[in-house]
Amino acid sequence: MKTKEAEFYHKSSDAKIICDLCPHHCVLKEKQMSPCGSRMQIDGKLYALSYGQAIAQAIDPIEKKPLYHFLPGESTYSIGTPGCNLHCRNCQNSNLSQSDNLEMRNEIISPEQIVRQAKTNHCSSISYTYSEPTIFYEYMLETAQLAHKEGIKNIMVSNGYICKDALQKLLPYLDAVNIDMKVFSDSIYKELTGGSLKPVLSSILEIKKANIHLEITMLCIPGMTDDENLLMEFVKWMETHNMLNVPLHMSRFFPSYKLNHIPPCPESKLYELIDIARERMFFVYPGNVVANEMRNLNCYKCGELLISRTQEKTYPYINEDGSCPKCGKIIIPTYQGTQIR
Numbered sequence: 001m002k003t004k005e006a007e008f009y010h011k012s013s014d015a016k017i018i019c020d021l022c023p024h025h026c027v028l029k030e031k032q033m034s035p036c037g038s039r040m041q042i043d044g045k046l047y048a049l050s051y052g053q054a055i056a057q058a059i060d061p062i063e064k065k066p067l068y069h070f071l072p073g074e075s076t077y078s079i080g081t082p083g084c085n086l087h088c089r090n091c092q093n094s095n096l097s098q099s100d101n102l103e104m105r106n107e108i109i110s111p112e113q114i115v116r117q118a119k120t121n122h123c124s125s126i127s128y129t130y131s132e133p134t135i136f137y138e139y140m141l142e143t144a145q146l147a148h149k150e151g152i153k154n155i156m157v158s159n160g161y162i163c164k165d166a167l168q169k170l171l172p173y174l175d176a177v178n179i180d181m182k183v184f185s186d187s188i189y190k191e192l193t194g195g196s197l198k199p200v201l202s203s204i205l206e207i208k209k210a211n212i213h214l215e216i217t218m219l220c221i222p223g224m225t226d227d228e229n230l231l232m233e234f235v236k237w238m239e240t241h242n243m244l245n246v247p248l249h250m251s252r253f254f255p256s257y258k259l260n261h262i263p264p265c266p267e268s269k270l271y272e273l274i275d276i277a278r279e280r281m282f283f284v285y286p287g288n289v290v291a292n293e294m295r296n297l298n299c300y301k302c303g304e305l306l307i308s309r310t311q312e313k314t315y316p317y318i319n320e321d322g323s324c325p326k327c328g329k330i331i332i333p334t335y336q337g338t339q340i341r
C-alpha cells in the first residue's frame, strides 16, 4: 500500500493517535480507518491514504464550483478523492464522499501529473473539489505548491471544517475558496452534517483576513435551512465582519441521499430568500435553477452589465482591475482578470 505520512496529528499516552487536521480530532487505534475514510494509524504513525488517489478528475467551467467573481468563463482542472469529514444527509456526491480509501490503486496520480494535466488542457487553475479537500490535505498542499510554481491558480471548494493551523499553512497557496456553509444555525448544522458551525465561521474569517477571493454557498432545504430569520442573522453576521460584498450562492435543494423524502425547494421560495439577502448583500446568486438574468453581475453604483451568463457561456465586460468600465467603481477587489473576452 503506497501512502504518505499525514500532517497534523499527535500521540496519546495509550498508543492512540489524535488527528488534528479537522475539528473532529478523531482518536484512532492501530489499523483503524478514520470516519472520513482517508486516514489510518499504521505502526504508530498516521498515514494519509487519500494521497495520490484522485479518482475524480475533470475539466469544469469555473462557474460550476460555484465561483462567479473569479476567472469568469474559464475552465478549471478539478480533482477529488474518496472520503469526507462531514456526513451530510443531503449529500449529492455520496458515492464518492461516503466511501473510503481502502481500495487504493497501486499507482498514485502524482501532484506533478495533475499540474501537467492542467497545463495540457489549458486550465489556468486547479480546483480541489467533488469530495472534501481537507481530507486529502497533503495531496492538495503539494499539488498547490507545484501549481503556483507553474503559474497555475488554486481553488479550494470546501465545507470549511478544518483546524486553524492546517488552514494557515495552506492559505499562501490558495487563490480562491468557496465555502459551503450550509446554514447559520449550530443545531441544524449538527443535525444535517454531524459537525458544528463555529469552526466553519472561523475558517471564513481566516480566509477573508488573508485576502483570498471568497464566495459562500448555502443550500435551501425546505423545513431545514430555508428559514428567513436564520438568513437575516447570517446577513447581519456578514455585515458585522465587513463581508457584504462576498458573493453568496443560494442553491435550490433537490431530494438526495438521506433526504430523499423532502420535496424540492420551490423556485418561488428560493427567490424570496434571495430578495431578503439582497436587501443588504451586494451579490446573491441562485443555484440549481436556470434564471440566467439573476446570474448576471451589474455594477451596484451605475447598473452597468459587468458579467453576463447564459447556461452555456459567460461574457465578462468588467475591467481587468475589477472596476466598472462605465463609472470606474471597484466592484471586485480580488478580481484577477480572465482570458475569456
Ligand code: SF4
Binding pocket: 019, 020, 021, 022, 023, 024, 025, 026, 034, 035, 036, 037, 038, 039, 084, 085, 134, 135
Ligand atoms: S480529518 Fe478525518 S481523521 Fe482527521 S479529525 Fe477530521 S474526520 Fe477525523
